[in-house]
Amino acid sequence: MRILLTGKNGQVGGELQHILSELGETTATSRSELDLSDPDQIRNTVRHFRPELIVNAGAYTAVDKAESEPEIARAVNGIAPGILAEEARTAGAVLIHYSTDYVYGGEARAKPYLETDSTDPVSVYGKTKLEGDLAIEKSGVPHLIFRTSWIYGREGKNFLRTILRLAGGQEELRVVDDQIGTPTWCRSIAESTGQIVVQLLKRGDGSFPETVAEVSGVYHMTCGGRTSWHGFARSILGLADPKPQPQLVGIPTKDYPAPADRPAYSVLSNAKLKATFGIALPDWEEALRYCLRSDV
Numbered sequence: 001m002r003i004l005l006t007g008k009n010g011q012v013g014g015e016l017q018h019i020l021s022e023l024g025e026t027t028a029t030s031r032s033e034l035d036l037s038d039p040d041q042i043r044n045t046v047r048h049f050r051p052e053l054i055v056n057a058g059a060y061t062a063v064d065k066a067e068s069e070p071e072i073a074r075a076v077n078g079i080a081p082g083i084l085a086e087e088a089r090t091a092g093a094v095l096i097h098y099s100t101d102y103v104y105g106g107e108a109r110a111k112p113y114l115e116t117d118s119t120d121p122v123s124v125y126g127k128t129k130l131e132g133d134l135a136i137e138k139s140g141v142p143h144l145i146f147r148t149s150w151i152y153g154r155e156g157k158n159f160l161r162t163i164l165r166l167a168g169g170q171e172e173l174r175v176v177d178d179q180i181g182t183p184t185w186c187r188s189i190a191e192s193t194g195q196i197v198v199q200l201l202k203r204g205d206g207s208f209p210e211t212v213a214e215v216s217g218v219y220h221m222t223c224g225g226r227t228s229w230h231g232f233a234r235s236i237l238g239l240a241d242p243k244p245q246p247q248l249v250g251i252p253t254k255d256y257p258a259p260a261d262r263p264a265y266s267v268l269s270n271a272k273l274k275a276t277f278g279i280a281l282p283d284w285e286e287a288l289r290y291c292l293r294s295d296v
């Protein structure tokens with residue numbers, strides 16, 4: 001199988017590179033090799049490589065910066081997925097794409113979101129990601145959209161690395177304790193994606209696109225459980241045990257002003273993923289433990 005991967009230097013993209021190359025002849029691209037803000041480049045690249053599977057791990061993920069760069073965020077998150085989807089459909093290929101818990105509003109909420117719940121993004125990033133999801137759905141391509149949340153890993157820009165860096169130099173860390181969600185290790189996402197592709201390749205009598213068409217749609221894909229950013233920081237400090245330990249102070253969102261609003265609650269139910277593919281990612285604290293023990 002010929003596979004085209006975008007965003008190979010990202011958290012999920014980096015993990016996917018190894019996994020996908022075991023499954024087929026994989027062309028992994030970075031922003032300099034395939035700029036998702038350039039529609040012609042997307043079309044030419046897909047037509048050149050003629051992939052049977054496109055995995056789009058590239059995205060504009062700077063949530064705060066997106067508020068002042070809405071056009072570029074929209075080009076990458078909102079428009080590019082639709083072009084990838086159209087090209088994939090024309091070529092008879094399958095598209096796997098990643099979306100976010102930030103498509104939900106999270107206002108006055110206390111129970112995990114289902115894929116059927118209505119979306120209500122409160123930021124430019126969330127709005128542009130939702131636009132991308134809708135464009136893929138509209139295209140009619142056989143697709144899987146995995147909505148995930150609070151991604152971290154040993155590489156890249158993420159909350160885990162920020163806390164470990166700050167822990168070394170500060171006596172006190174003030175972290176928001178009234179946003180509830182689920183930290184998700186990028187490796188768990190990539191491994192689950194690989195398992196699902198393997199399963200679909202083996203399943204059914206039809207071709208791979210036909211098999212995927214039967215299960216096309218949005219799936220939540222996060223680690224299990226829930227916490228706040230403060231709870232996440234507490235676990236990081238407890239497990240990594242930096243010396244000296246900074247004092248961790250919980251603060252409300254209103255005391256940590258940021259350009260973009262974020263949902264107060266964005267826990268996602270993974271029941272559909274489990275029911276369809278029999279796959280469940282580890283609990284978030286267990287995954288964090290694995291991540292901190294891993295070399296990379």
Ligand SMILES: NC(=O)c1ccc[n+]([C@@H]2O[C@H](COP(=O)([O-])OP(=O)(O)OC[C@H]3O[C@@H](n4cnc5c(N)ncnc54)[C@H](OP(=O)(O)O)[C@@H]3O)[C@@H](O)[C@H]2O)c1
Binds near residue numbers: 006013035057
């Ligand atoms: N990070 C999170 O907490 C989070 C939460 C929920 C969902 N998601 C979604 O999960 C997916 C994977 O996220 P991630 O955390 O792995 O993201 P990431 O680490 O920020 O990686 C995104 C990758 O996309 C690339 N990219 C940005 N603009 C591009 C462009 N114009 N053309 C081509 N590539 C471009 C980046 O390239 P450069 O390295 O050159 O910048 C980067 O390598 C994304 O769809 C994201 O929206 C993320």
